[in-house]
Amino acid sequence: MPFAGKGANVIDGVSKLAVKDTKDAKKKDSKPQPTEKDLLRAAMTGVMERKLFIIPSFKIYGGVAGFFDFGPPGCAVKQNITQLWRQHFILEENMLEVECPAVTPEMVLKASGHVDRFTDFMVTDAVTHDCHRADHLLKAALEAVKADDKQTPEKKDEVEGLLRRIDELDAQQLGAALTAYEVTAPETKNAISAPFNFNLMFRTSIGPKGDLTGFLRPETAQGIFVNFKDLLYYNGGKLPFAAAQIGQSYRNEISPRAGLLRVREFTQAEIEHFVDPEDKNHPKFSSVEDLQPLLYSRALQKDTSKQPEAMSLKAAVSQRVIANETLAYFIGRTYLFLVQVGINPQRLRFRQHLDNEMAHYAEDCWDAEIDSTYGWVECVGLADRSAFDLRAHSEASKQPLQAYTAYDKPRDVDKLVAKINKQAIGKTFKKDGKPLLEALEGMKEELKDDKGPLACARDSFSREGKHSISAGGRAFEVTPEMLEIREETQKESGKRFIPSVIEPSFGIGRILYCMFEHAYYQRESSEEKTVFRFQPAVAPLKAAVFPLVQSKDLDEVARRISTKLRRAGLANTVDTTGTTIGKRYARTDELGIPFAITVDRDTLEGAMQGSVTVRERDSTSQVRVPEDDVADLLRRLCSGDMGWADAQQKYPAQAAPSE
């Protein structure tokens, strides 16, 4: 659950849409002045909305907070990123991809812990009943105190300490702090309620009867866990293997401010890599061990004078900064992926979770954080979650979710073994007992140390003389007569165990947003000229084709080139509007299109006949290329086979075309 949003250094607020800042509480009656970063963000998101990269959803109806559409170029960029992800992780690593529904029955999310614990603390305005996140209000109040020159250093230290612990506070502590700092509702300044838990899942009801509660999944991971047994079988019963899912997840945020970072419906790409807990080495670790991402370890974070440090993954594993090779391998692969889609590696760090951030079962967790105008944004969570998830579903579903590996030589193992008395079951449940028998078949034996379903049944037997087992949608009361459980020491040639899972979990929308920020710039020649320096593979279109002036002959050539590019898999657009070439270049720059092809009079006649100009977006330099070469040249430039410098070597330079 890497996007539970606790601890991420994020303040939302984008562009034309109402920017509500958590710092509102700071100055009681005046809006804070926008910072340089705020202005930069407003300018950029303005372009994003004008060019339809994003559109506030249901805009003609006034919009709904926390929902965004991707318009045509945004949709293309998002698909390109997703496709690169699929190539980089799923295809390259032979992962098993699955697609599961978003609507999920309660029992699955009860087992995973989301029904009980996927919550934020909320407070309500005593008069308007508007809802606010309790931690956000407290944080804003504390930051106001911190910024207030009239406060004593002692007070500021107290506030600083509280700010650091804000995510650890329980309802009572949070309530006490809100009272102590006299926090009121933002804007109205009304009194607020005590903090209480609000579950962030969208709830619905499955089927017409209304008796089956469902939720929209808050993460895609659970679909993989519940399919573990089938996926292991598909993989020939062998570990390690990884499964992956790309799809929509849903979080009913209490008060999402505008912006792409905290939305209520978003795309996740999640990997569950299942391994033997006793062997978390990775066969391909050597391929990433020399990478040196910025690591912000627990130790560095605790020392306020320290910054994140570039460190080779090899050193990080050998010095036990990162818990194991597999986790480090995925940190390396994640680094390569993010840089490939256009994240500036200088603005990317991997931050280790502090002890108080990690769940008790987690072995080690790191977040890929990307620097943006919002501060450092958590975009990928990489966690060694041990056997927690599989164990939870195994217990709740009564289906053993285990793997088997052979020992080098046989060993003695203590086990619980069950004998199923079919006669006794038949006598009690008659024909209805079939699902029970099937369930029991699946739990015939287990390791004594595993504390699995048999251990659970044995405990119930000794406590109450009976045990309840769910199967086929009903509960069966099972007696020791039906299920005889005994201990045995067996010689075993291998072990059966619940695998550990290493989970890299990507927030595609957040990566996309940060990528936009890193790609955005203004041309120095003119303040008005916005450019997105998208990587060619990520750019929504690879080329724009222009007839220099409006002419049927030039249009025809332009359309022919466009078709050739499309056939070569290069999405492109033809602009025959005949406005100045400068304006048309500016349009392609705003869409981040890497190459512009101009068809001019020289294309039709003279010494240059049959050639066109190709302009590279960032250098704005141009070369003259035979029409027949264009598709192949662009394919190579976009795939990274060839750089622009190579193209400049191969083809003659061309001055910017005259109008």
Next chain:
Amino acid sequence: MPFAGKGANVIDGVSKLAVKDTKDAKKKDSKPQPTEKDLLRAAMTGVMERKLFIIPSFKIYGGVAGFFDFGPPGCAVKQNITQLWRQHFILEENMLEVECPAVTPEMVLKASGHVDRFTDFMVTDAVTHDCHRADHLLKAALEAVKADDKQTPEKKDEVEGLLRRIDELDAQQLGAALTAYEVTAPETKNAISAPFNFNLMFRTSIGPKGDLTGFLRPETAQGIFVNFKDLLYYNGGKLPFAAAQIGQSYRNEISPRAGLLRVREFTQAEIEHFVDPEDKNHPKFSSVEDLQPLLYSRALQKDTSKQPEAMSLKAAVSQRVIANETLAYFIGRTYLFLVQVGINPQRLRFRQHLDNEMAHYAEDCWDAEIDSTYGWVECVGLADRSAFDLRAHSEASKQPLQAYTAYDKPRDVDKLVAKINKQAIGKTFKKDGKPLLEALEGMKEELKDDKGPLACARDSFSREGKHSISAGGRAFEVTPEMLEIREETQKESGKRFIPSVIEPSFGIGRILYCMFEHAYYQRESSEEKTVFRFQPAVAPLKAAVFPLVQSKDLDEVARRISTKLRRAGLANTVDTTGTTIGKRYARTDELGIPFAITVDRDTLEGAMQGSVTVRERDSTSQVRVPEDDVADLLRRLCSGDMGWADAQQKYPAQAAPSE
């Protein structure tokens, strides 16, 4: 709304999962014998589940009706089909792709009509309160009467007539018929309630306050309609243009039986092609006009002695069988797409909606229906929906959703024109009036005939002296003083109008399921050997690579070839299990993998050194190919550049390898 499910000739029921047949009511106490088609389907879906093409969702928890996962090979097939769709429609036609959330606020679906009318008639069991679809129960009862030899011909005619009209019956008529035919609940035989409307949308609540109702979208189309204004702007204000969306839609079916045809969460791919209602010709119609799909026109359906007829689209348009070129163009493109993904053109027909099936606003509707073991299954809906959708959203949102086209020469046009009195508005609403002013700016004038927002305001003024306008999330009471509306005759150089929309709407899961049925066969040599003859572009993997026997040397070559194929974009698997080559071929056949590459001893030494065998799935014939050629050969075979016969010409034949 092409999948409202009315009128589709579908009976669900798949494989291992409980097959409940609507024909249950036919024979009171005995299950009907499975037909040959039932057996075929059970065998095929058995393979689909065993090979993890599909997995009943949440299976370890007993599953939930109407939800399916795609396992690894199913996920790949689905993505291939979706990608081909994107290529065939979006890229080839330069459509504007968007991605909108599934969670949709009530106002949008109120405007579209779904809140009020997206319903099925339901009855409940008087004792168990189980829910059933009223029409399904009636249909089963009527079919039992029809099949009963003891009934008179008159009775049978009456039943036949009722069966034909079953989708037109209202609640009262349906209730009367259920009573007349003494219909009881299936299985329990208890009395049933009177039929009542059940809305098929999943309902949820957006935000923590609970005051904003949302639904999971029942179709992706609405996201496009609400973005029409921005999309038109993006397209330079020009018609025609098409927008498209691929995504999940949701229908809370009353009693979905197992099977992929009626599920509660499914992938749709929808196109909205916006045109001038006065010009529905299509510039590329000539590219499809000679296609001759099977057309089942209204006239043919009314004559029970007639069958669907192959007819050129050109003839169909000129004879007014199909309403216009644009609709016919999309029928042609749909035909080409379905055949490309592997639908047998002999088992594909386009059926025109009867008058009673069409909404009052629709100009013409056709369904692409595919023959399967369930009968003819509606997989694509193609409808000319006139201006209905844009008009509905324009009225509900008070935002004009219009286009403009220039006339050849200026014309006189009657209009309503508004004068906005900013002073009066400022006086009443002070600073709060800003959103109102913005809304009014957008409705400055309209065609008198359009009955748009100004006409609506004028009516309110004359009736009540005021008019309510929603803007910025609140309602403003506007007076004639603030908004002066007068009629004017203007000379116009063009017209402003609400475009018509032609909507091709694809159910990806249904197409996928029918494609599986058309691809499925048993090898004649042996009853046990299942093959899916997937088109190479659709197949989950393009190749399997086998070392003939277990050997480090052969494994190394196999892995090298696998890597080369992957680099060439060809998903593949290496099988080093060392089981018999026959068994490994059988495994690839079950996954529909088109090519198997075997590395044998001859690869390493002798006259054939450096060459491997390539086997084609359906002919099972083999050729011997140099290792260096393999990736390029497969790329050509998979893209359709080259056929297997060409490969057989180019490379020497090879006998099946000896073990």
